[in-house]
Amino acid sequence: MRCFLHYFLVFCCLSLSFNLYAQNYAGDSYEPDSEAKPVPIQLGTWVSRALHAGDGDWFSIRPASDGLLIAETSGDTDTIITLYRRNEIIAQNDDNGDDINALLAYPVQSGVGYTICVEGYDESEIGPYRFRVSMEPIRDSGEPNDVPSQATPFSPGSPRTAYFLDPDDVDWYRYTVPSSGTLVVYTEGIIDTLITIYDAADNLLAEDDDSGENSNARASARVSPGTVFIRVSAYDGQLGKYTLQALLYEPAKPDRFENDDTKELAKDISVGASQERNFTDASDEDWVRLRITQRGIYDIYAKAADNTLDTYLELYNANDELIDANDDWTGDVREGDIALNARLWLELNPGTYYIKVSTLSSDPIVISAYVLSVTNGLSVPK
Missing domain, CATH: 2.60.120.380 (Jelly Rolls)
Structure with missing residues (x-):
């Protein structure tokens, strides 16, 4: 009996909570509104509304002057704003505002009537939100500049x-x-x-x-x-x-390792060292010589200073045979790293190797700096 009473009370509480939730979002003080009966909106004032399942809230405005109409929502309800003129959709927005809120800006004419509909992202999107319409004057001192x-x-x-x-x-x-x-x-x-x-x-x-x-x-x-x-x-x-x-x-200045554009001009890097480098342009190639004295796992990493620079690594042996190459390291990304960085994590035997670093970024590249490092890789880099 106690068990039955316990579950009965829980059921009642859940039912009450659901009913209260449904009542809260079954409508608001502006309902019923529709396309035929929109709510006049006052410029610059936030209006609190609530969407229920399948709901659309309608507003109307007739600007007193030409200008840019800005309609926006705020809150935790995912909204869509649609602007109409004479029953024709002229603009719509979903997520231009903060987070999941909508923001729409559109030039409107004085004396013309416009209607605005605010809806949920889909029929299941319900909840409270705030809505505001404002106007700003259009001042374009550059016109005419059509040719x-x-x-x-x-x-x-x-x-x-x-x-x-x-x-x-x-x-x-x-x-x-x-x-x-x-x-x-x-x-x-x-x-x-x-x-x-x-x-x-x-x-x-x-x-x-x-x-x-x-x-x-x-x-x-x-x-x-x-x-x-x-x-x-x-x-x-x-x-x-x-x-x-x-x-x-300004054009990138050559780094201290230039000229290193060919294997014959390669500059040395040692295990445990890092070098600050840059590309003079998108066609620049940096060649680096690496001498390995002990067999082991090594981590070769070209980390760009800018998130638009796409580094590319190639590793050759002394016989000009390609051992491995990488464009975008797909392992776990460490804090501050980006997906465009190139990285090689592999086992190497003693010998002389040549690292070729280039970029796949489109020409021209803006910030071309990167850091090349070689370390013992005892575990997969993260």
Whole structure:
């Protein structure tokens, strides 16, 4: 009997908890709302809502001026925001906000009515969240810059904020390069951008779509003194705001081991030692001679200083026979290490060996420093 009463009480508690949970998310004080009956939203004010199974919360707004409408959620509920104009979907976002929250930014017109729907990632996604709509004015001092002859002056260290207000819009920028180096141009924002870099003779230097963060573009080009042109566009005619940034890196200076570009010019490394090295460019090869006096397991490691540098290791014997090679070490990654580092962990007999270190990074490489080390490998490196 006691057992029965115990389980009965547990069942009742669980049922009560479930019912309370269901009641909490069966609706909120704004329900019922729908596409036909949206809730008017006040700019700049957070509204607390709750989603229940299969729910969609609808909001309406009629801007008093042109501008960039920013709709966002906050909380622990995975939300999707959809923006409508005259029953037509014009923008949608899932996870551009913090963590699993949605963030949408879209240019809107004065006096036009818009509706916004906030839903869970799927029908089982329920719970509380907060929602806010704000507006910011659109100021794009670079326009018109739709062709190279209208290109907006631009330089590293002076970011430019711009907008795409038309699906066919493209933005052109020009930069007067003061000295040779590697130019890195990238965008920041929540729209999917494309970047193309040309020299003054209209030769293509670089182009990129998604190498930056969150579908942003990031293009790198080796440049010489003179003028370069940068073309920025949005994928599939997306509208919205972006910020253009750039960095100019000086050419890498040869390290103290150069010239070591061939086996005959290889410099020595001893077991237990490490060497700070760098590639002068993406075609550079570093050759290193290793003398082994005792049979054993050895750990040869090329650890890059930058997470975009992809090192590649090859090990040869004195007869030019390839013993082993590695691109990306697939063992357990130690704290601070990255998957692009090359590593060899193998048993070697006494003799003379040659290590060839190169990079698989695309040309040009920005930060080319790495550390080469050789140690006794008594256990698999982690």
